[in-house]
Amino acid sequence: MTASSTAVTQVQPVGSLLPTGHLRRRLIVERIVRAILGVTALVSVVATVAIAISLIRPTLEFFTEVPLGEFLTGDTWAPLFEPAQFGVLPLIAGTFIIMVIAVVLSVPLGLLGAFYLSEYASRRTRAIAKPVLEVLAGVPTVVFGFFALFWVNPEVVQRFYPVGKVGTFSALAAGLVVGLMILPTMVSLAEDAMSAVPDSLRQGAFALGSTRREVCTKVVFPAALSGIVAAIVLAVSRAIGETTIVLLAAGSNPQLTLDPGQGVQTMSSFIGFAGIGDQSTGSTGYKTIFAVGTLLFLITLVLNMFSVRIVRRFREAYE
Amino acid sequence: MSTISDARPDPREVGVDLHDTTAPRRRVLDVVFRVATAASVVFALVMLAVLLIDTFMTGQPRINADLVKNMPSARPARAGVQSAIFGSLWVVGLSAAVSMPLGIGTAIYLEEFANRDHWYIRLIELNIQNLAGVPSVVFGILGLAFIARGPLSWGFTVGTGAAVLAILILPTIIISSREAIRAVPPSLTDGSLALGATRWQTVWRQVLPSSIPGIATGSILAVSRALGESAPLILLGALTFVTYNPDSMDDGYSVLPLLIFRYTADAKAEFHVVAAAAIVVLLAMLLVLNASAIFIRNHFQNRNA
Numbered sequence: 008m009t010a011s012s013t014a015v016t017q018v019q020p021v022g023s024l025l026p027t028g029h030l031r032r033r034l035i036v037e038r039i040v041r042a043i044l045g046v047t048a049l050v051s052v053v054a055t056v057a058i059a060i061s062l063i064r065p066t067l068e069f070f071t072e073v074p075l076g077e078f079l080t081g082d083t084w085a086p087l088f089e090p091a092q093f094g095v096l097p098l099i100a101g102t103f104i105i106m107v108i109a110v111v112l113s114v115p116l117g118l119l120g121a122f123y124l125s126e127y128a129s130r131r132t133r134a135i136a137k138p139v140l141e142v143l144a145g146v147p148t149v150v151f152g153f154f155a156l157f158w159v160n161p162e163v164v165q166r167f168y169p170v171g172k173v174g175t176f177s178a179l180a181a182g183l184v185v186g187l188m189i190l191p192t193m194v195s196l197a198e199d200a201m202s203a204v205p206d207s208l209r210q211g212a213f214a215l216g217s218t219r220r221e222v223c224t225k226v227v228f229p230a231a232l233s234g235i236v237a238a239i240v241l242a243v244s245r246a247i248g249e250t251t252i253v254l255l256a257a258g259s260n261p262q263l264t265l266d267p268g269q270g271v272q273t274m275s276s277f278i279g280f281a282g283i284g285d286q287s288t289g290s291t292g293y294k295t296i297f298a299v300g301t302l303l304f305l306i307t308l309v310l311n312m313f314s315v316r317i318v319r320r321f322r323e324a325y326e
Numbered sequence: 327m328s329t330i331s332d333a334r335p336d337p338r339e340v341g342v343d344l345h346d347t348t349a350p351r352r353r354v355l356d357v358v359f360r361v362a363t364a365a366s367v368v369f370a371l372v373m374l375a376v377l378l379i380d381t382f383m384t385g386q387p388r389i390n391a392d393l394v395k396n397m398p399s400a401r402p403a404r405a406g407v408q409s410a411i412f413g414s415l416w417v418v419g420l421s422a423a424v425s426m427p428l429g430i431g432t433a434i435y436l437e438e439f440a441n442r443d444h445w446y447i448r449l450i451e452l453n454i455q456n457l458a459g460v461p462s463v464v465f466g467i468l469g470l471a472f473i474a475r476g477p478l479s480w481g482f483t484v485g486t487g488a489a490v491l492a493i494l495i496l497p498t499i500i501i502s503s504r505e506a507i508r509a510v511p512p513s514l515t516d517g518s519l520a521l522g523a524t525r526w527q528t529v530w531r532q533v534l535p536s537s538i539p540g541i542a543t544g545s546i547l548a549v550s551r552a553l554g555e556s557a558p559l560i561l562l563g564a565l566t567f568v569t570y571n572p573d574s575m576d577d578g579y580s581v582l583p584l585l586i587f588r589y590t591a592d593a594k595a596e597f598h599v600v601a602a603a604a605i606v607v608l609l610a611m612l613l614v615l616n617a618s619a620i621f622i623r624n625h626f627q628n629r630n631a
Contacts, residue, residue, distance in 0.1 A: 041439055044434055045435055047428045048435045049450075050432070051432065051496055051497065052449070054457060060472075061471035116366040119366035120366040120367045120370065123363035126363075127364065136371070139371055143373075143374045145547075146374075146554075147553075147554025147556065148557070149590070150554075150609070153381065154381070157384070187373055191370065194370070220355060220359040220360070223359070244459055245461075247461070251556045254560075275463045288475055296561075300463075303464060307461055308459075311460075315452070
């Protein structure tokens with residue numbers, strides 16, 4: 008298309024061939040539309056820059072008040088109390104527990120489900136199962152939070168947790184439901200990766216006497232591995248960023264524990280928690296939101312870059 | 327090693343049994359694996375069913391006209407969701423009105439006009455992919471620092487909430503619209519260009535008409551994500567009891583997901599019933615949106631065929 012427009016401008020020296028009337032109007036419209044569309048494409052860049060700027064300044068101010076060492080190594084998180092303490096480790100531990108529980112539930116189930124849809128299910132079963140999984144993917148997180156607090160915790164966690172008594176809030180209930188929320192995405196991404204594996208590989212393995220399970224685990228799985236890893240990274244990133252489910256079902260008690268029967272606070276649920284109480288602009292409590300937000304943003308950014316890179320490599324391999 | 331491979335015996339001479347002794351074990355493992363794969367899909371479907379049934383049963387006593395007629399209240403028996411429904415319609419409607427043109431415009435630009443060899447185009451693409459993976463609560467921080475306070479100082483208003491949700495769903499709209507545009511056969515575009523149409527004429531008369539079903543479906547799904555979104559709006563003042571319907575962009579607001587959050591987090595058990603009933607209302611609204619997406623897709627597909 009650049010070729011066609013430059014061709015027109017190049018013939019301009021010959022007076023009679025100058026675009027006039029209708030054609031000229033068309034070319035002007037073309038240029039205006041192009042400029043407008045280019046501006047719309049810049050909006051997403053502006054949004055990212057705005058996020059970065061809005062995070063950086065209060066974060067830097069926060070670290071003039073709280074030393075970075077205290078933030079990263081302190082084991083007590085009580086930024087909104089007197090005396091305030093800013094050790095982020097309890098939030099990291101809480102985020103880690105929730106993430107591990109969610110990933111332990113959603114990755115194996117997601118892979119098995121993807122194997123089923125990609126290698127076993129008939130066309131009719133797929134036509135039913137896939138839209139229903141999409142419905143699960145479309146359930147709002149606040150609904151999952153309600154479900155975690157009033158069904159999963161009392162009916163499953165409190166009933167079957169082997170060690171000690173579980174209270175109203177538990178990391179286990181929150182993590183399991185975060186895993187359930189991620190599950191449909193995990194299935195759909197892993198299935199995409201598996202469907203992209205060329206059929207000739209499967210046929211070759213069948214011809215050598217493999218069973219369908221062996222084709223799944225020894226041929227399809229390794230061939231789709233990069234796509235599957237990208238899906239897992241995305242699942243981890245979403246589990247880390249989930250706010251509402253954790254805020255409702257894991258409570259708001261930041262404690263340094265690895266016991267999933269306890270309530271915990273994660274980085275994202277702290278941001279939500281601090282946002283509920285209206286922090287006055289400029290207070291340390293207000294800046295804390297940004298410091299934790301920066302940490303969360305950086306962690307998920309690294310994970311996303313990693314996943315994008317893997318997916319790109321995976322695409323090159325099969326197209 | 328070498329001695330063993332050198333002495334490769336002829337099976338007929340030594341009478342090696344070619345029968346696969348691992349076969350029974352492999353067959354059992356195959357059945358187990360097959361059952362496990364099907365069970366994990368069934369697990370997801372059963373959990374969805376449990377979630378829907380449990381919520382419906384809990385909320386059932388309060389699913390009636392009063393629920394949508396009454397305003398939020400501190401007294402559970404009178405508590406309704408009306409202002410939150412209107413708040414959601416305002417915020418989601420505005421955010422869709424802003425981000426759909428922007429997202430579709432970006433998609434057209436990247437697919438039809440931009441030269442992908444330029445570093446800045448690749449930067450925009452990478453940026454969109456990353457923006458899609460930013461946790462939604464971080465968009466709330468952006469709204470807090472930039473729109474509610476700071477440079478724009480719009481306060482905790484409908485406008486602030488809508489702006490943040492618009493940015494939040496923008497990457498999703500761009501990505502799905504690009505896929506829809508990419509699915510248009512190149513022969514259509516090439517034919518139009520060969521007949522002398524400009525790029526924009528080609529986009530307007532060929533590309534858009536045949537990609538609209540995909541664009542509309544993707545956009546509506548993104549908008550339904552905005553309708554269910556709660557985390558960023560927690561930071562933007564939507565968690566308050568609002569007892570009036572907003573009627574401008576500068577009004578305070580609440581939205582349905584956050585009113586549900588509030589009723590769920592309340593200590594009184596009666597409020598949990600109201601929360602469950604409100605969830606049914608929210609799911610019904612989402613159902614209407616998604617059904618319209620399916621309707622649009624089918625309608626356009628039939629017309630094109």
